[in-house]
Amino acid sequence: MSRIELKNIVKKYGDGFPAVNDVSLDIADGEFVILVGPSGCGKSTLLRMVVGLEDITSGDLLIDGKRVNDLAPRDRHLAMVFQNYALYPHLTVFENIAFPLRLQKGKHSEEEIRRMVHQASGMLELDEHLDRKPSNLSGGQRQRVAMGRAIVREADAFLFDEPLSNLDAKLRGQMRTEIARMQRRLGITTIYVTHDQVEAMTLGDRVAVLKKGILQQVASPRELYEQPVNLFVAGFIGSPPMNFLPARVSGSTLHLPHAEVTITGDLVEKVKGKDVVIVGLRPEHIKDATVETTPEHAVHFTAVVDQTEWLGNEQYAYIPFDADRAVRDKLDELDRELDGEGMHPQLIVNLDARSRVIEGDEADLAFDPALMHVFDPESGDNLTRDDEKAAQIAKDSEAQRRMALERAKKREAAKGGAA
Amino acid sequence: METNVSDKVKTWLGVASIPIMVWTAIPLLWILATSLKSTAALADSTQNILGNFWPKHMTLDNYRLIFTGGASDLFVPALWHSIVVCLVSTVISVILATFCAYAIARLDFPGKGVILTTALAVSFFPVIAMVTPLFNLWRQIGLFDTLPGLIIPYLALTLPLSIWTLSAFFQQIPWEMEQAAQVDGATSWQAFRKVIAPLAAPGVFTTAIIAFFTAWNDFVFSSNLTSENARTVPAALAYFTGASQFEQPTGAICAAAVIVTIPVVILVLLFQRRIVSGLTSGAVKG
Structure with a gap:
């Protein structure tokens, strides 16, 4: 049980390139924090610095208020699950899980070790595999052994380095819930690295989004989704990703490729003097006006649908558009940062499954301008971010987290009492 | 290791490897055979079979010589x-x-x-x-x-x-x-x-x-x-x-x-x- 603080952490490699640049993060006891970002953003490096496998160039790493920068990995009392599991192939599953216990010489009797390993293996449903070697296990079982090895140590915190990326899609979903359940049950501080935003959104109490070694935003998944601080975060969180449309500014009107939106309040001031801005619209916020009811002040527009994909529960429509020269470069750059493919810009609309729009149709679409984000094309800052609302979301999420943790602890106690 | 080699190919590979095995084994066998020959048999091919290869009467004299005899x-x-x-x-x-x-x-x-x-x-x-x-x-x-x-x-x-x-x-x-x-x-x-x-x-x-x-x-x-x-x-x-x-x-x-x-x-x-x-x-x- 511990609190982990990262203070202005910097990692520079030999060539002076900062892989992690000035990252500060305060992780509360029992919190599940996700480090997320596209490949090469420094998230794994950051995790490895926390566990002690990489040196910290500058900054402080505190565990429970104690500076641990110079401690060896074994003295930090953290447990880590590696991306490729790193099981010891010459040891059985039992010995793999018992390995950390055996290293603590004289601390545990043979009897105790057996009890602790069985407790962990029972929790992970590994009991019948204890005598097997890792090479005879399936990917999911190996993953569980790696987790068992972490659990059994009763470490101060869990660190996961893309633990699910080697599993197939179905198993990944199962293991994801498994990890979430385990974390709540043990109430243990957890840092989890992933490039998969679904994992980030579903698992994390708070998610830290990194880009090129710089921390962009740390917030609850909900806040990231509703109140992103900049273009990068907005584009990274959400699937399918947020649509970015160029918009010409004239007074209090924004001219989008397909529609015109009248803006009010602060925003008019904020966009003043700018020729163009980038408007962010989530695919699920654009509706088919013929089948769904839209709010009164909704902006209606028509567009020719190029392609549709019907998935049963929902339907995607693709509408190509030409991006304004002025913001084209910015959008291309963003696309590259998000590991994109450099495709022709298109508007993705997540339609209701009932919608009968087909390819080539001129669709009647509408969106609520209140849900629209406006970004500064130069800095990428979100001009529509509502700090008050964001603070409220953060407060709610924190309260929810505490409640969930409390409940899990109570249940565990009740179970313990019954057993 | 799993291989996808068919039985037919396996047979052929087996046949092909025989000459190689013979090639490597013959000198070794020859040394063994020679070590078992008596001094007389070394000079006289009529005392050997398979064309001077294997002695008709095997003897451990040579081994005795190196372990307990003059060469020991x-x-x-x-x-x-x-x-x-x-x-x-x-x-x-x-x-x-x-x-x-x-x-x-x-x-x-x-x-x-x-x-x-x-x-x-x-x-x-x-x-x-x-x-x-x-x-x-x-x-x-x-x-x-x-x-x-x-x-x-x-x-x-x-x-x-x-x-x-x-x-x-x-x-x-x-x-x-x-x-x-x-x-x-x-x-x-x-x-x-x-x-x-x-x-x-x-x-x-x-x-x-x-x-x-x-x-x-x-x-x-x-x-x-x-x-x-x-x-x-x-x-x-x-x-x-x-x-x-x-x-x-x-x-x-x-x-x-x-x-x-x-x-x-x-x-x-x-x-x-x-x-x-x-x-x-x-x-x-x-």
Whole structure:
């Protein structure tokens, strides 16, 4: 049980390139924090610095208020699950899980070790595999052994380095819930690295989004989704990703490729003097006006649908558009940062499954301008971010987290009492 | 390992490998046959069958000669010298090479490339070119005709080989293994001993066998740097003489050759089980 603080952490490699640049993060006891970002953003490096496998160039790493920068990995009392599991192939599953216990010489009797390993293996449903070697296990079982090895140590915190990326899609979903359940049950501080935003959104109490070694935003998944601080975060969180449309500014009107939106309040001031801005619209916020009811002040527009994909529960429509020269470069750059493919810009609309729009149709679409984000094309800052609302979301999420943790602890106690 | 080779191809490969096996086995069998021939049979083909190949009457005279007879003074000490020199140099070489190769594979230090290239460069030189200067040096510092006097050049011979094979082997062991051990609470030494060493065992054994053979089969150093007190079997064989000066010691040499082959065969059979490839499979997603 511990609190982990990262203070202005910097990692520079030999060539002076900062892989992690000035990252500060305060992780509360029992919190599940996700480090997320596209490949090469420094998230794994950051995790490895926390566990002690990489040196910290500058900054402080505190565990429970104690500076641990110079401690060896074994003295930090953290447990880590590696991306490729790193099981010891010459040891059985039992010995793999018992390995950390055996290293603590004289601390545990043979009897105790057996009890602790069985407790962990029972929790992970590994009991019948204890005598097997890792090479005879399936990917999911190996993953569980790696987790068992972490659990059994009763470490101060869990660190996961893309633990699910080697599993197939179905198993990944199962293991994801498994990890979430385990974390709540043990109430243990957890840092989890992933490039998969679904994992980030579903698992994390708070998610830290990194880009090129710089921390962009740390917030609850909900806040990231509703109140992103900049273009990068907005584009990274959400699937399918947020649509970015160029918009010409004239007074209090924004001219989008397909529609015109009248803006009010602060925003008019904020966009003043700018020729163009980038408007962010989530695919699920654009509706088919013929089948769904839209709010009164909704902006209606028509567009020719190029392609549709019907998935049963929902339907995607693709509408190509030409991006304004002025913001084209910015959008291309963003696309590259998000590991994109450099495709022709298109508007993705997540339609209701009932919608009968087909390819080539001129669709009647509408969106609520209140849900629209406006970004500064130069800095990428979100001009529509509502700090008050964001603070409220953060407060709610924190309260929810505490409640969930409390409940899990109570249940565990009740179970313990019954057993 | 699974192969997709069909039965037909397998049969053909089997047939094709027979000549190769015969090619390699015949000289060895010939040595064995010759060692079993009596002195008379060596010179007279009518006493042999299969066209002078196998003796009609097998005899262990040659073995008696080298172990208890006239040649025993030469052969038995030489056998002991061979065993001691080769075992000692193998053990030292493997231990040193293990640490060296581990450092090369894992640590980043200046001069890493230099070590590897120097190790390789040592084996560039023809052995015969080093023998004469060594002979002079050894004589002056009193290492001539001593066991250490042989062990040292053998180390020079086997170390580069061992370092290269082992560092290739260490590089195959995933880094994460060790890091996982460290996070699990192991010191660097514990991680090496409990995780890396067992994983590297097949490589270490392979290297040990190669090092042992290199030393065991050496003739040049042994014949030049020793006279009586440290001469090994390959060199001793050259000093065998027949019962009279008109008689070639062919049978005795062959018997000795058979005897020195036995440890090698035993060694391979022993370690064959330990050289299990694919031991690391299962460590990572395979």
